[in-house]
Amino acid sequence: MSTVVNEKPEAVRMSEQGKPVTLLEAIREGIWEEMERDERVFLMGEDIGAYGGAFKVTEGMQQYFGAPRVIDTPISEIGFTGAAAGAAHMGMRPVIEMQFIDFISCAYDMITNYVATSRYRGSGPQPIVIRGPSGGYVRGGPFHSQNPEAAFFHTPGLKIVYPSTARDAKGLIKAAIRDDDPVLFFEHKWLYRRPQLREVLPAEDYIVPIGKARTHREGKDLTIVTYAAMVHKSEEAAEILEKEDGLSVEIIDLRTLLPLDEDAILESVKKTNRLLVVHEDTRTGGIAGEIAMRVNEKAFEWLDAPILRVTALDAPIPYSPPLEDYFLPQTEDIVKAARHLANY
Amino acid sequence: MASKTKSPPAAAIPHGLTREQLLEMYRLVRLTRSLEEKLENLFRQSKVVGGLFRSLGQEGESVASAYALRRRTDGTGDMLSPLIRNLGSMITVGATPAEVVRQYMAKGDSPARGKELNIHFTDYQRGFIGQISPLGDLVPVMAGVTLTFKQRGQDRVGMVYIGDGATSTGAFHEGINFAAVQRCPLVVIVENNQWAYTTPTRLQTAAKSFVDKAPGYGVAAEKVDGNDMLAVYGAAKRAVDRARAGEGVTLIEVMTYRRKGHAQHDNQSYVDPAEIDRWAASNDPIDRFIVTLKENEWASADELRAIDERIDAELDATIAEAETSPLPEPEEALTDVYADGPVRAPWTRHTPADPTQA
Ligand SMILES: Cc1ncc(C[n+]2csc(CCOP(=O)(O)OP(=O)(O)O)c2C)c(N)n1
Numbered sequence: 084m085s086t087v088v089n090e091k092p093e094a095v096r097m098s099e100q101g102k103p104v105t106l107l108e109a110i111r112e113g114i115w116e117e118m119e120r121d122e123r124v125f126l127m128g129e130d131i132g133a134y135g136g137a138f139k140v141t142e143g144m145q146q147y148f149g150a151p152r153v154i155d156t157p158i159s160e161i162g163f164t165g166a167a168a169g170a171a172h173m174g175m176r177p178v179i180e181m182q183f184i185d186f187i188s189c190a191y192d193m194i195t196n197y198v199a200t201s202r203y204r205g206s207g208p209q210p211i212v213i214r215g216p217s218g219g220y221v222r223g224g225p226f227h228s229q230n231p232e233a234a235f236f237h238t239p240g241l242k243i244v245y246p247s248t249a250r251d252a253k254g255l256i257k258a259a260i261r262d263d264d265p266v267l268f269f270e271h272k273w274l275y276r277r278p279q280l281r282e283v284l285p286a287e288d289y290i291v292p293i294g295k296a297r298t299h300r301e302g303k304d305l306t307i308v309t310y311a312a313m314v315h316k317s318e319e320a321a322e323i324l325e326k327e328d329g330l331s332v333e334i335i336d337l338r339t340l341l342p343l344d345e346d347a348i349l350e351s352v353k354k355t356n357r358l359l360v361v362h363e364d365t366r367t368g369g370i371a372g373e374i375a376m377r378v379n380e381k382a383f384e385w386l387d388a389p390i391l392r393v394t395a396l397d398a399p400i401p402y403s404p405p406l407e408d409y410f411l412p413q414t415e416d417i418v419k420a421a422r423h424l425a426n427y
Numbered sequence: 428m429a430s431k432t433k434s435p436p437a438a439a440i441p442h443g444l445t446r447e448q449l450l451e452m453y454r455l456v457r458l459t460r461s462l463e464e465k466l467e468n469l470f471r472q473s474k475v476v477g478g479l480f481r482s483l484g485q486e487g488e489s490v491a492s493a494y495a496l497r498r499r500t501d502g503t504g505d506m507l508s509p510l511i512r513n514l515g516s517m518i519t520v521g522a523t524p525a526e527v528v529r530q531y532m533a534k535g536d537s538p539a540r541g542k543e544l545n546i547h548f549t550d551y552q553r554g555f556i557g558q559i560s561p562l563g564d565l566v567p568v569m570a571g572v573t574l575t576f577k578q579r580g581q582d583r584v585g586m587v588y589i590g591d592g593a594t595s596t597g598a599f600h601e602g603i604n605f606a607a608v609q610r611c612p613l614v615v616i617v618e619n620n621q622w623a624y625t626t627p628t629r630l631q632t633a634a635k636s637f638v639d640k641a642p643g644y645g646v647a648a649e650k651v652d653g654n655d656m657l658a659v660y661g662a663a664k665r666a667v668d669r670a671r672a673g674e675g676v677t678l679i680e681v682m683t684y685r686r687k688g689h690a691q692h693d694n695q696s697y698v699d700p701a702e703i704d705r706w707a708a709s710n711d712p713i714d715r716f717i718v719t720l721k722e723n724e725w726a727s728a729d730e731l732r733a734i735d736e737r738i739d740a741e742l743d744a745t746i747a748e749a750e751t752s753p754l755p756e757p758e759e760a761l762t763d764v765y766a767d768g769p770v771r772a773p774w775t776r777h778t779p780a781d782p783t784q785a
Contacts, residue, residue, distance in 0.1 A: 402533055
């Protein structure tokens with residue numbers, strides 16, 4: 084067992100000291116605090132120990148909490164996801180890392196067949212967090228850029244969280260760890276260290292409840308419902324639309340995809356009467372379809388225009404810059420779709 | 428070259444190799460290392476899109492193992508599927524530096540036309556299938572490739588590479604087990620370079636050695652010094668011959684060492700530098716091969732130098748040419764999703780018409 088130092092390293096005391104943190108640091112602080120608060124919480128993943136993980140989210144944790152609580156696993160997504168399930172049966176609260184979220188598909192069977200159905204089958208709760216870096220805009224190619232949320236969105240029994248700000252990231256990872264259900268926690272790698280996202284977080288313990296959307300920007304002419312990196316692209320678009328078109332755009336950041344905060348979506352649509360759904364994931368079978376259908380069912384009379392969506396194209400994510408730029412939603416795509424909606 | 432006629436008879440070359448073949452192996456391994464060095468320069472100039480993975484210290488086993496395959500260019504030879512550190516294997520079965528450089532630079536005329544990266548590309552004619560990033564997946568895939576050889580009564584063989592780390596995946600177990608049961612003509616090369624990213628082999632498997640796993644699958648096994656090119660060639664050749672003779676799967680554990688970080692961004696903080704230095708100083712596969720070639724008088728210093736010079740000149744020209752290649756057109760992103768034409772971009776993207784106008 085490695086030595087346990089009692090002094091928390093500087094890197095995880097930023098919020099206590101009133102210093103701004105990145106989204107990545109916010110997640111690290113959140114996991115750290117939950118591990119201190121609850122000794123049932125432990126971590127597993129590839130290279131997360133001494134090295135602190137491929138993206139350094141777990142940096143310093145093995146030194147501080149010891150190797151039994153921060154376990155470097157073999158490259159075995161099925162193995163450690165299943166092991167997390169077993170530990171959860173025994174009352175533990177495992178947090179496991181997919182080195183890149185793309186590799187979550189290796190554990191798809193374990194997550195969807197075993198973990199998601201456990202409570203329903205009478206085998207008890209599965210308080211597991213499965214987290215990892217996701218998303219594109221980094222030229223990572225087809226296997227280091229995916230947004231696999233839709234593959235799991237269709238699985239009852241799972242919760243899916245995908246934060247866009249440092250404050251939410253910390254509050255949501257803490258909520259996810261405390262949640263008694265399995266939570267898939269996606270972390271957008273393009274947001275991890277963005278200096279613009281640095282913020283000073285509350286010094287005291289706080290959580291952001293799972294299942295509650297957040298109004299990222301107030302507006303009255305149209306609503307953009309979005310999440311993760313697209314919150315920031317939408318914000319850029321909203322600023323352009325305000326300056327160039329005098330449009331007032333409301334942005335709803337879902338934060339949690341499953342369960343979906345239908346009330347927040349409907350409330351905003353009833354106010355602005357126009358809806359644009361923006362997600363980075365591919366289009367067909369994407370979450371936008373579900374959102375549009377719910378609005379259709381419950382707020383049709385309030386709509387002044389068809390619901391539109393801006394998404395990635397229906398292709399695997401490519402590597403080369405011009406292809407990736409074209410494939411992924413860009414700010415100008417959002418501006419264009421919003422203009423169309425506003426002028427409808 | 429002048430002394431050729433007068434020199435004393437050279438020691439017999441093992442494994443039925445000829446002097447010409449030894450020189451070819453030397454050219455391939457040298458080319459692999461030089462190409463990676465040039466790629467590293469390009470990476471530093473930000474001309475490589477994405478990451479760069481070196482195989483420094485492992486080039487010998489890549490080249491020597493692939494060299495044991497029947498290499499053809501008409502789609503009738505053996506097949507291999509490499510891992511990220513098997514540039515040498517790819518080059519050996521005929522991938523060209525021009526292709527590799529273009530892949531790394533994400534060019535429109537790269538084999539994957541900008542859709543995929545590094546050595547993830549395929550050519551059935553020359554006999555290689557590109558890997559994908561999720562580790563282990565190509566073991567069952569190559570089981571299927573070799574199953575087909577068997578079903579068709581072809582005497583073709585497959586070779587698949589897997590890292591010590593990736594042997595921990597479910598795909599590896601299922602794949603090798605399937606191939607073993609079906610007695611597929613498959614050679615599984617487990618590259619034990621002692622690290623999987625930052626994880627040492629002892630945290631990957633509790634087995635003392637990967638060859639110990641072979642009896643559990645019911646396959647033959649051999650362990651070999653991976654930085655001794657002739658030894659690797661010998662082991663690979665025996666396994667290939669066994670496979671071709673219908674004797675099924677062989678697992679070869681190749682003992683080697685990853686002298687660079689996992690990729691360029693990895694500073695190897697978790698490795699004892701003395702360990703790397705030891706391998707560099709006394710166990711470099713190319714240095715060892717050169718010594719063997721010279722000591723046995725299978726090649727002269729002049730011959731080797733001439734090969735080196737030719738490689739350098741060729742690579743410089745190749746890179747200069749690749750740099751002028753254009754990046755792909757954006758719409759390339761929509762092609763090859765299906766056989767019957769490109770997928771359509773939604774009207775909100777880049778097309779002037781919208782449905783209300785239609
Ligand atoms: C299924 C899966 N999980 C995780 C990764 C991330 N990853 C990429 S390479 C690597 C280490 C591979 O080590 P090894 O198989 O020993 O090959 P080496 O790099 O040593 O050649 C990891 C963990 C991956 N590519 N696929």
